[in-house]
Amino acid sequence: MKYKFILTSIAVTLQLQATTITSLLNTLEQRPEHRLDMIDVKKSNLDSQSISDKLMPTVNIFGGYEVYSSPNGLVPVPPNKLIGMVKDQSIGQPFSKNIFREGVNFTWPLFVKSVYTLEDKAELLHLAAKEKKKLNLLQREALVVGSVAQLRYLESLKAALIAKKHSILETENITKLKIKEGRTPQSALFILQSNINTLEININNIEQNINLIYSKVDTLTGVSLKQSLPIRLKHKIKKGEIFALKPLKRKLEATQKEVQATNEAYYPSVLTKGNYTYSQGDAYNNGNTLHESFGMVGLYISMPLFDASKGTASEQAKVAYLKKKSQLSQTAHALKVQAKQLTREIKLLKRSVALAKKSVFDQKRLLKIAKVSLKDEIITQEEYLRYEDAVADAKAALYKAEAKKWQDIAQLAVIYGNDLRRIVK
Numbered sequence: 001m002k003y004k005f006i007l008t009s010i011a012v013t014l015q016l017q018a019t020t021i022t023s024l025l026n027t028l029e030q031r032p033e034h035r036l037d038m039i040d041v042k043k044s045n046l047d048s049q050s051i052s053d054k055l056m057p058t059v060n061i062f063g064g065y066e067v068y069s070s071p072n073g074l075v076p077v078p079p080n081k082l083i084g085m086v087k088d089q090s091i092g093q094p095f096s097k098n099i100f101r102e103g104v105n106f107t108w109p110l111f112v113k114s115v116y117t118l119e120d121k122a123e124l125l126h127l128a129a130k131e132k133k134k135l136n137l138l139q140r141e142a143l144v145v146g147s148v149a150q151l152r153y154l155e156s157l158k159a160a161l162i163a164k165k166h167s168i169l170e171t172e173n174i175t176k177l178k179i180k181e182g183r184t185p186q187s188a189l190f191i192l193q194s195n196i197n198t199l200e201i202n203i204n205n206i207e208q209n210i211n212l213i214y215s216k217v218d219t220l221t222g223v224s225l226k227q228s229l230p231i232r233l234k235h236k237i238k239k240g241e242i243f244a245l246k247p248l249k250r251k252l253e254a255t256q257k258e259v260q261a262t263n264e265a266y267y268p269s270v271l272t273k274g275n276y277t278y279s280q281g282d283a284y285n286n287g288n289t290l291h292e293s294f295g296m297v298g299l300y301i302s303m304p305l306f307d308a309s310k311g312t313a314s315e316q317a318k319v320a321y322l323k324k325k326s327q328l329s330q331t332a333h334a335l336k337v338q339a340k341q342l343t344r345e346i347k348l349l350k351r352s353v354a355l356a357k358k359s360v361f362d363q364k365r366l367l368k369i370a371k372v373s374l375k376d377e378i379i380t381q382e383e384y385l386r387y388e389d390a391v392a393d394a395k396a397a398l399y400k401a402e403a404k405k406w407q408d409i410a411q412l413a414v415i416y417g418n419d420l421r422r423i424v425k
Helices: 002-018 021-030 032-055 079-087 113-181 187-221 243-264 308-375 381-415
Strands: 058-073 095-111 269-282 289-302
Touching: 021 032, 021 113, 021 187, 032 113, 095 289, 113 187, 113 243, 113 308, 113 381, 187 381, 243 308, 243 381, 308 381
Parallel strands: none
Antiparallel strands: 058 095, 095 269, 269 289
16 A cells, blocks of 8 residues: 555656646647637638639630520621522531530639739738737747746745644644643633634635636646646847737738729739630531531720729728727837836846845744744734734745746747747746
């Protein structure tokens, strides 16, 4: 039984060692959310291809059987040739009431200016989709890092409250002896027990919040954590262009291309058409079976003279462009302000962590003195409990500052397009 317990402990230890913040972040590329982003990129590529396809020729084959109430031509017949046929009735005239037709036709746009511009628009949207895929991944990475940091904060806070509880329990044992000796009233024990009960309520609330974060991480990564993971800074964040703006910039450029395309709808377009038809039927004048064929190729120029819908479409595209431009400007300003605020805050939080660590050290020393003073009845029990609260509060401030620092680092990494797998370990 003991051997089995040891093996189980080793297996659990190995499993915990195998799960790191980096491996947790790596799972995000296997999640359905990332696959959906990849599908969006593929769709945008197909959208681009569909625009290019408009400049490709279309070729069709056809076949059919036609029945007419009066003889119809198998092929167009020039008048001079028809006169000879009328004179010699032994020649089957290419007219029949029942005609089989088969053949091929094609249409090929040679020049449509707006289509070339729409190709550029589609390519910009494809690039925007690729950049949005990366941005979405970075945002999910930031959520994971932020969640793990919050989890570490809650676990540390829980440990601090448990330590406070154990400390008060030690004091409770001493108080019981004092009550037994008649040196302390019974109410002193009730005060300690009330504090312990409050601590247990707070610990239970923290466990509920921890459970919520476990669910959040599981939803994001598909990994069920049993405890938080250590986080350390591997590399500093590379600053520069705000990456979070890139998809919006691409979309703005695409909207500008849309405006250009609507204006180019008034340009002349050039296309060529052609067909080849093979017809069969019985000549109406002598019943002989005829096989005739003919074909044509044409070059056409088309230019719209008036179309009110094109003017409206142009104005709509301009309004859409101005709206996106204003939204980009607004977002750019907000992100620049946020980046500056986060950079300053990270520096302040580093200082806060250092100060909080010193505060915890100092409060622990004061608590030791307070315990001796309480034992010697130099201070009251209420005064002693304030020292217990001060230690717990100092620890809470330390853990909260550390968690906030990691959350800020994760947000800043998203803004500048840094992969957190390069930043943390």
